[in-house]
Amino acid sequence: MKDHPLRTTVIGSYPFPGWLEFATWHLQEFGDADREEMIEDAVTVAIQDQLNAGLDVITDGEQTRLDFNLSFYGFLEGIEMDSSSPRHFGPPAHDQRGKHKITGELAAPRGLGTVEDFNRFKRLAADQLSNQSDAHRSSGLKASVPGPYTLSGRLVPNKQYPDRWAVTEALLPIVRHELTQLVEAGCTEITVDEPSMSCYAHREDPGVFVDIFNRTVEPIVGRCRLSTHLCFGNFKGHAVGLRRYAPMFPAFLDMTLDEIHVEMASREFSELEVLKVIAGKCDAAVGIVDVKSYYIETIEEIENRVKACLQHAPAERLSFAPDCGLSQTARWAAKQKLQNLVAGVSNARKMI
Numbered sequence: 001m002k003d004h005p006l007r008t009t010v011i012g013s014y015p016f017p018g019w020l021e022f023a024t025w026h027l028q029e030f031g032d033a034d035r036e037e038m039i040e041d042a043v044t045v046a047i048q049d050q051l052n053a054g055l056d057v058i059t060d061g062e063q064t065r066l067d068f069n070l071s072f073y074g075f076l077e078g079i080e081m082d083s084s085s086p087r088h089f090g091p092p093a094h095d096q097r098g099k100h101k102i103t104g105e106l107a108a109p110r111g112l113g114t115v116e117d118f119n120r121f122k123r124l125a126a127d128q129l130s131n132q133s134d135a136h137r138s139s140g141l142k143a144s145v146p147g148p149y150t151l152s153g154r155l156v157p158n159k160q161y162p163d164r165w166a167v168t169e170a171l172l173p174i175v176r177h178e179l180t181q182l183v184e185a186g187c188t189e190i191t192v193d194e195p196s197m198s199c200y201a202h203r204e205d206p207g208v209f210v211d212i213f214n215r216t217v218e219p220i221v222g223r224c225r226l227s228t229h230l231c232f233g234n235f236k237g238h239a240v241g242l243r244r245y246a247p248m249f250p251a252f253l254d255m256t257l258d259e260i261h262v263e264m265a266s267r268e269f270s271e272l273e274v275l276k277v278i279a280g281k282c283d284a285a286v287g288i289v290d291v292k293s294y295y296i297e298t299i300e301e302i303e304n305r306v307k308a309c310l311q312h313a314p315a316e317r318l319s320f321a322p323d324c325g326l327s328q329t330a331r332w333a334a335k336q337k338l339q340n341l342v343a344g345v346s347n348a349r350k351m352i
Contacts (some may be wrong), residue, residue, distance in 0.1 A: 003272070005314075005316045005318065005349065005352065006306065006315050006318055006319070006320065006345050006348060006349045007056045007057065007058045007318075007319040007320070008054070008055050008057070008319070008320050008321070008341060008342050008345050009055060009056060009057035009058075009140075009142065009285065009319055009320070010050065010055065010058065010142075010321055010322060010325075010326065010338070011058055011059075011144065011191065011193075011229050011261065011321055011322060011324055011325045011326075012035070012059050012061075012062050012142075012144030012193065012229075012325045013059075013061060013062040013065070013144075013193060013325030013326055013327035014046040014049070014050070014059070014061030014062065014190060014325075014326050014327065014331075014334065015061075015326055015327060015331040015334050016042065016063065016090055016327070016329060016331075017042055017331065018031070018331075020038060020042045020063065023038055025099070027267055028195070029120055033257050038305055039063060039064055039120070040120065040124065042061070042063035043060045043061065043063045043064075043121060043124050044124050044127075044128065044184060045061075045063075045116035046059075046060060046061025046063055047060070047061070047121075047124060047125050047155055047332040048128060048201055048337055049331075049334070049338070050338065051128055051129070051139060051333075052339070053335070053338035053339045053341070053342050054339075054343075054346075055139065055338065055342060055343040056139060056140065057139065057140040057141070057142050058125070058139050058140070058141065058142070059121075059141075059142050059143065059190065060118075060120070060121035060124075060125075061326075062117075062144065062325070062327065064113070064117050069321060072112050072113070072146060072151060073100055073106050073154065073155075075110060075111065075112045075172075076106060076107070076108055076302075077093035077104070077105070077107045077108065077109065077295055078102060078103060078105050078106045078107060079100045079101065079102055079103060079106070079155060079338065080100060080101040080102075080103050081100055082098050082099065082101065083095065084098050085098055086098060087098075087106075089280070091238075092235075092236045092238075093235060093236065093238045094233065094235050094238065094240050096139050097153050097154065097235070098152070098154070099155065099156050100154055100155055100156065101156050101158070102155055102156060102157070102158045102160065102161055102167070103158075104160075104172040105160075106155075106161070106167070106171060106174070108174045108177075108178075109179070111178055111181060112174070112175075112178045113146070114143060114145055114178055114181075114182055115178075115181045115182055115185045116308060117143070117189050117222055118141075118182055118185055118186075119185060120140060121143075122141060122166050122186065125139075125141055140188070141187070141188070141189065142189040142190070143182055143187050143189070143190050144190070144191045144192075144325075145175065145178060145179060145182070145191070145192055145193065145263060146164050146175075146192075146193045146194075147175060147192045147193060147194040147197070147212070147213060147216055147228070148169075148171035148172040148174070148175045148192060148212065148216055149168045149197055149209065149212055150158070150166075150193060150194075150196040150197070151168075151171050151175065152164050152167040153172055153196050154242045155167050157344060159321075165208075166211060168193050169321060171264070172212065172215060172216055172282045174218055175192075175216050176215075176216055176217075176218070179192070179216070179217060179219065179220045180219045180220060182219045182220075182224075183219075183223045183224050187224060188224050188225060189224055189225040189226075189227075190220065190224050190225070190226055190227070191228065191229055191261070192216065192217060192226070192227070192228050192229075192257075193228070193229045194209075194213060194214070194228055194229070194230065194325075194330060195229065195230065195233055195241075196230070197209045197212075197213070197229045197230065197248075198230035198231060198232060198241065198245075198248060199232055199233055199241025199242075200241050201235065201247045201248045201252075202241070202242045202244065202247040206247065206248055206251035206252060207251050207254075209251075209252070210251055210252060210254045213228065213255050213256075213257075214254075214255060214256045217256060217257065218256070221256050225258050225259070226256075226257045226259075227256050227257055227258060227259035227261060227283075228250065228255065228257055228259075228260055228261065228262065229261045230245070230252070230260060230261060230263070231261075231263040231287070231323065231324045232261075232263060234291065234292060234323075234324045234325070234328055236326070236328060239266075239292075243263075243267055243270075244270075244271065244328065245262060245271050245274045246271065246274075249274060249277050249278075250277065253277070253278070253280075253281045253282075257282060258283060259282055259283040259285050259319065260278050260282060260283075260284060260285065261284075261285035261286075261287065261319075261321060262274065262275075262278070262284065262285070262286060262287060262330050263287040263323040263324060264287045264288065264323065265284050265287050265289050265290040265297070265305075265322075265323050266287070266289055266290045266291070266292050266293070266323050269305070269308065272309065272312055273278070273312055275312040275313040276312045277311055277315055277319070278313070279312070279313035279314065279317040279318075279332075280284045282317075283317050283319060284313055284317055284319070285318075285319040285320070286309050286318065286319070286320050286321070287321060287322060287323030287324065288302060288305050288306070288309075288320045288321070288322075288323075288341060288344075288345075289302070289322045289323065289328045289337045289338075289340070289341050290322075290323055291322045291323050291324050291325070291326055291328065291334075291337075292323070292324075292328070292329075294329075294330070294333050296336050296337060296340065297337065297340055297341070297344075298340060298344075299340050299344045299347065300344070301344070302320075302340055302341055302343070302344020302345060302347075302348075303344040303345075303347045303348045304347045305344070306318075306320065306344065306346060306348035307351075308346055310348075310352070315349075315352045320345050321341075322334075322341070324339065329339060
């Protein structure tokens with residue numbers, strides 16, 4: 001269970017500063033030292049924005065990743081990277097994302113890069129927290145890693161790996177090892193992102209997803225606070241799956257974890273009763289601001305949404321966050337949404 005009720009947090013990603021977005025298109029013009037400086041500056045900015053909002057738990061904003069998931073393919077051996085889009089025109093959506101061919105044994109001898117990212121995050125966060133008021137010095141640090149089923153989505157099966165399930169099984173030990181290395185590096189909170197499971201639970205056996213998840217996290221169970229993020233996709237504001245949680249439960253309650261995060265704000269808090277189901281087994285993290293909308297939820301609206309959630313789950317079982325990662329949201333909106341989220345939850349906390 002959490003260390004205190006109505007905890008405020010984020011999923012993982014945070015908007016790139018505009019200068020970093022520009023720099024990613026011109027990396028060949030920078031030296032190694034320039035690039036490392038850019039990364040440190042970007043992580044520092046993400047940390048500062050989250051601390052200014054007053055969040056209880058923060059991330060590094062995934063500032064080293066071009067995407068919460070796709071950047072990990074650069075660490076894999078046995079694939080042929082193809083960044084070309086299969087469709088160049090029309091509304092930007094998931095069908096414009098390229099896939100990569102598998103050319104050999106899938107492996108990641110250098111790991112997936114998350115340990116290096118976490119060590120940087122820990123160092124930079126310590127510097128920032130030392131300058132914060134006592135009220136913010138308790139901020140926890142969280143890392144996010146895509147699960148093997150979600151990670152398999154952009155890899156094209158071949159003879160050796162004939163379907164997505166086979167690709168997932170090949171990636172599972174790679175992710176397991178990465179999670180173990182993160183815990184050994186001192187990471188005390190990890191979110192395993194598996195949005196593909198929630199997107200396709202309506203057409204696949206949810207029990208198979210549970211088995212995949214539990215085998216993935218088995219080495220770190222009880223060694224850190226462990227959660228999963230179940231949303232319906234967000235590429236340039238577009239969902240990809242049937243936006244219903246009913247197909248996942250009660251099966252997903254058998255996942256071995258401490259917290260399940262659900263997307264609620266963009267769905268007008270449909271199926272809010274699922275919080276009672278989740279809270280009967282573990283903590284529930286509620287997406288309480290919509291990352292796909294530029295409407296800025298007011299502090300009063302956030303407070304009222306928290307009260308609605310409290311009708312279905314006790315305060316000690318609830319956390320609050322944006323619906324999804326913030327990488328697809330403009331930074332000015334992300335900052336204001338997080339500030340209002342914390343203020344609204346804080347108001348509600350005073351009443352319990």
